[in-house]
Amino acid sequence: NAGVTQTPKFRVLKTGQSMTLLCAQDMNHEYMYWYRQDPGMGLRLIHYSVGEGTTAKGEVPDGYNVSRLKKQNFLLGLESAAPSQTSVYFCASSQPQGRADTQYFGPGTRLTVL
Amino acid sequence: QQQVKQSPQSLIVQKGGISIINCAYENTAFDYFPWYQQFPGKGPALLIAIRPDVSEKKEGRFTISFNKSAKQFSLHIMDSQPGDSATYFCAALKVGNQFYFGTGTSLTVIP
Numbered sequence: 001n002a003g004v005t006q007t008p009k010f011r012v013l014k015t016g017q018s019m020t021l022l023c024a025q026d027m028n029h030e031y032m033y034w035y036r037q038d039p040g041m042g043l044r045l046i047h048y049s050v051g052e053g054t055t056a057k058g059e060v061p062d063g064y065n066v067s068r069l070k071k072q073n074f075l076l077g078l079e080s081a082a083p084s085q086t087s088v089y090f091c092a093s094s095q096p097q098g099r100a101d102t103q104y105f106g107p108g109t110r111l112t113v114l
Numbered sequence: 115q116q117q118v119k120q121s122p123q124s125l126i127v128q129k130g131g132i133s134i135i136n137c138a139y140e141n142t143a144f145d146y147f148p149w150y151q152q153f154p155g156k157g158p159a160l161l162i163a164i165r166p167d168v169s170e171k172k173e174g175r176f177t178i179s180f181n182k183s184a185k186q187f188s189l190h191i192m193d194s195q196p197g198d199s200a201t202y203f204c205a206a207l208k209v210g211n212q213f214y215f216g217t218g219t220s221l222t223v224i225p
Contacts, residue, residue: 105157
């Protein structure tokens with residue numbers, strides 16, 4: 001089992017460019033999440049999904065869009081990148097809360113927006 | 115508004131000492147409190163977790179103490195080792211809702 005994988009590991013964008021971060025999990029988990037991690041801010045939830053075809057906003061959704069077309073994949077899109085979106089992005093997955101509450105995290109994507 | 119407040123921001127402990135990290139929350143609907151450990155360049159990984167029906171949970175050198183009336187919980191690392199040097203995050207969850215994370219504590223254990 002690879003667990004949770006993220007692509008790419010690093011990326012540098014110019015302001016206004018767009019990109020998509022890919023998260024994949026092979027644990028057949030229902031729930032998937034996208035977080036951003038900034039110094040002194042901890043982990044903040046951007047968007048999450050409770051199943052294929054469903055998405056919901058988290059704590060800091062502005063400037064991001066997501067899609068969950070397949071159960072094993074969760075995509076995070078930046079349509080017009082801004083320097084404020086410079087961060088480390090983590091994807092996570094879990095079984096439905098209440099059955100197994102452990103979140104499994106990917107290795108992260110370090111994004112720099114110039 | 116920070117749903118879970120964590121302190122201290124950084125902690126330096128001698129090898130063999132006890133590391134203590136504290137968290138506090140306001141929402142009494144939270145019913146699951148995990149701690150995550152994160153090494154540089156890696157994603158967080160679950161270390162230990164507790165539900166509010168118990169006051170303490172121990173796994174090896176790691177113990178969570180939970181005070182429901184004070185709405186506080188803490189992580190104790192006994193006999194701290196250099197390999198424990200990492201960033202630790204507390205979190206809180208209301209089942210059916212989302213996880214809320216603390217801001218993290220950078221632990222350094224000096225040999």
